[in-house]
Amino acid sequence: MRRGFTEQGCFEELSIVISEEEKIKCPQCKRELKIECTSTLKVDLHGNKKKEIIGSCEHCLADYFWIEIIDKSGNKKIEEFRRHFCG
Numbered sequence: 001m002r003r004g005f006t007e008q009g010c011f012e013e014l015s016i017v018i019s020e021e022e023k024i025k026c027p028q029c030k031r032e033l034k035i036e037c038t039s040t041l042k043v044d045l046h047g048n049k050k051k052e053i054i055g056s057c058e059h060c061l062a063d064y065f066w067i068e069i070i071d072k073s074g075n076k077k078i079e080e081f082r083r084h085f086c087g
């Protein structure tokens, strides 16, 4: 990615970087889910990092909830993937 500008600080960077392995696919249509919200990172007693994520499929108009766990060795695991209904 490259940015061009004439004055320092004349723009606000709004990009969100999502690495390839963070992309989760819709179980129905296999399209990529759009991340709607992510909880703050929690670390448990064993040093595992845990994040709760809500993502939506803009094609199926469905929301999903899952928990991402990264253990001390950096291995990522998805837990509790399910449909999410708000309200």
Ligand SMILES: [Zn+2]
Pocket: 026, 027, 028, 029, 030, 031, 057, 058, 059, 060, 061
């Ligand atoms: Zn879908």
